[in-house]
């Protein structure tokens with residue numbers, strides 16, 4: 001009994017000491033933040049499991065300022081200087097955290113899920129040229145996207161003629177899927193806008209409810225494996241999902257059929273031959289990265305443009321498109337401003353992007369951070385917190401991007417594609433997809449929100465990206481003379 005008593009007392013003493021240490025002794029003790037977050041990670045985990053991490057961190061920034069301790073070993077930042085130091089400076093040295101293990105495919109890493117700098121550079125070298133701006137502007141790539149934009153408009157206007165309105169969420173995600181598979185595998189790309197078999201793949205990739213399962217996997221990888229095994233003891237014999245089979249097939253048996261200019265064409269012809277599973281892991285990651293980001297970004301943007309308060313914005317955009325019929329897509333400044341404001345206000349990846357402080361520690365925004373502290377910035381907060389840089393941050397105002405004053409600071413805080421060596425490799429492709437689609441739609445149509453639209457377009461967070469809550473966006477397309 002006495003031994004038990006001593007054990008309990010020792011445990012209590014240790015528990016109280018840990019609390020005391022985290023609150024007052026830890027090197028992070030001086031960083032502002034709520035006591036609960038300084039003492040335990042559980043409160044943050046609770047926010048994550050309930051899909052509130054982004055908003056919780058944003059509220060903390062509003063309360064405590066641009067530097068906040070969000071867990072005993074984790075700090076969130078919301079300044080341009082922090083973005084520069086964490087994500088950009090000289091390769092930064094801040095490597096990705098284990099969170100990115102979640103994004104391995106077929107048990108193999110890819111560029112996105114690679115944690116260390118050396119390994120990442122090696123993977124990036126294999127394919128970076130395929131995503132350069134000059135590359136994606138080449139006629140065979142550009143015209144493939146234009147063609148898919150035209151197919152989308154034809155499909156949506158057919159739906160509108162038949163039913164009065166169209167749920168653009170579906171064709172926009174199909175468009176993103178068809179564009180990225182065109183870039184990865186042409187002529188083996190999907191045609192999901194028109195083909196119902198390919199449409200199933202879009203549905204499989206976009207309509208899932210996996211937030212809790214993914215966080216569970218992150219925090220308890222072993223337990224997750226065990227639970228999966230128990231739930232399905234024949235897991236190894238399980239049929240692969242459609243997207244995985246499609247990618248494996250295109251990277252193995254059919255890879256010779258893909259044209260040279262595609263991503264898989266490049267991987268196939270490299271001298272330092274890329275192992276088949278790594279090539280498949282890379283391509284599946286690009287497919288997944290390309291579908292929801294661009295699809296959701298376009299969906300939010302077209303919904304916003306269709307709202308009554310955006311009538312003038314739509315008119316100005318249309319005027320610019322019609323007045324410059326032969327202009328290169330990047331020479332339309334108002335279009336550029338509309339897309340950028342869409343990505344500011346509705347960033348498809350608005351969440352924090354976690355990185356690890358190098359072993360020797362760093363000083364950031366005046367605070368010393370010991371090695372292995374987790375640090376991050378999130379687009380949602382960078383795009384809204386500083387109201388001198390972004391006045392009326394909750395409103396959709398493309399004109400803010402056309403003003404000369406404050407341009408540098410706005411660009412410094414623009415984080416939709418992250419920044420530095422690990423920023424989005426698909427940025428040029430995504431921007432081109434978005435602009436070509438807007439040109440195709442707003443050059444000939446006016447869009448309005450369908451009166452029967454009752455679905456919620458609230459931003460709903462997934463593991464890293466966000467999407468419209470109900471995944472339904474009913475618009476009417478009205479053809480103009």
Ligand code: HEM
Pocket residue numbers: 111112113124180285286287289290291293294297347348349353354415416417418421422423424425426427429430431
């Ligand atoms: C509007 C569309 C898009 C947005 C907003 C977006 C945003 C981002 C962001 C914020 C990151 C950094 C993530 C992190 O560090 O955790 C990222 C990385 C990445 N994105 Fe995108 N993305 C978009 C479209 C695409 C497309 C079309 C592709 C297709 C290839 C793509 C492929 C990737 C890849 C491979 C990475 C990892 C880069 C690396 O680690 O070096 N993204 N993206």
